[in-house]
Amino acid sequence: MGVSVPTTVCVRALLFASYAEVVGRGAVTLTLTAPATVRSALWELRRLPGGERLPERPLVAVNHTHAALDTPLSPNDEVAILPPLAGG
Amino acid sequence: MPFLTTAPLDLSRLVAEVTAPARGGIACFLGVVRDHHGGRSVASLEYSAYEPMAEIECRRIVAEARARWHAEVALEHRVGQLAIGDAAVAIAAAAPHRDAAFAACRYVIEEVKRRVPIWKRERFADGTEGWVDPTQEGGWSDHRVDRVVPQPAPGDAEWGV
Numbered sequence: 001m002g003v004s005v006p007t008t009v010c011v012r013a014l015l016f017a018s019y020a021e022v023v024g025r026g027a028v029t030l031t032l033t034a035p036a037t038v039r040s041a042l043w044e045l046r047r048l049p050g051g052e053r054l055p056e057r058p059l060v061a062v063n064h065t066h067a068a069l070d071t072p073l074s075p076n077d078e079v080a081i082l083p084p085l086a087g088g
Numbered sequence: 089m090p091f092l093t094t095a096p097l098d099l100s101r102l103v104a105e106v107t108a109p110a111r112g113g114i115a116c117f118l119g120v121v122r123d124h125h126g127g128r129s130v131a132s133l134e135y136s137a138y139e140p141m142a143e144i145e146c147r148r149i150v151a152e153a154r155a156r157w158h159a160e161v162a163l164e165h166r167v168g169q170l171a172i173g174d175a176a177v178a179i180a181a182a183a184p185h186r187d188a189a190f191a192a193c194r195y196v197i198e199e200v201k202r203r204v205p206i207w208k209r210e211r212f213a214d215g216t217e218g219w220v221d222p223t224q225e226g227g228w229s230d231h232r233v234d235r236v237v238p239q240p241a242p243g244d245a246e247w248g249v
Contacts, residue, residue, distance in 0.1 A: 064140055085202070085204065086207050087135070087208070
């Protein structure tokens with residue numbers, strides 16, 4: 001018997017500012033098919049009611065670091081979908 | 089010290105933090121809430137942040153400026169409700185000479201705007217609100233949610249019709 005490979009990846013997705021408003025919440029737990037990327041998390045988020053208003057290529061971060069859509073996700077990662085930044 | 093705060097910013101305290109006998113130049117930047125945006129009158133605004141990441145990104149930016157210009161840098165960004173004229177961001181950068189101080193200060197504000205996850209919601213004098221989106225022409229988000237203060241309409245009881 002080989003070591004069993006997990007077939008799903010459970011991550012926490014965060015939405016902020018205008019994106020939290022369109023989806024109606026700021027945090028969503030997602031169960032993704034392995035291997036998972038930021039793109040697959042975004043795809044699930046865009047299926048939520050209001051999620052179709054999220055852009056196809058937003059700014060994203062994984063575990064508090066700017067990331068790309070093809071960044072891989074590991075179990076319990078925190079993936080954040082960031083509206084255009086307006087600090088300063 | 090955290091980089092984000094809900095308290096009013098105090099530039100003189102940041103200057104004191106970076107002051108040292110070997111540093112002959114101190115450059116400062118203060119970003120202040122203005123009363124207009126895109127020709128509309130702004131009444132107040134609210135900054136919100138992805139705080140854990142914002143703290144980490146501010147720490148990275150300050151460390152980069154320190155290393156590149158041998159500068160000492162202090163940075164604070166305010167979050168929460170701000171009024172016109174309130175300082176939203178304060179930076180003090182000190183270096184042995186002015187060129188490095190100016191360059192470090194400029195680097196920090198530009199990188200804060202580019203990298204730190206902070207958002208701004210403006211409340212206009214006409215009662216509407218909107219998320220600021222610097223990437224859009226006009227400066228507002230597609231996802232803008234206007235909250236118009238309800239006005240009595242003809243037919244409402246108040247009008248006695």
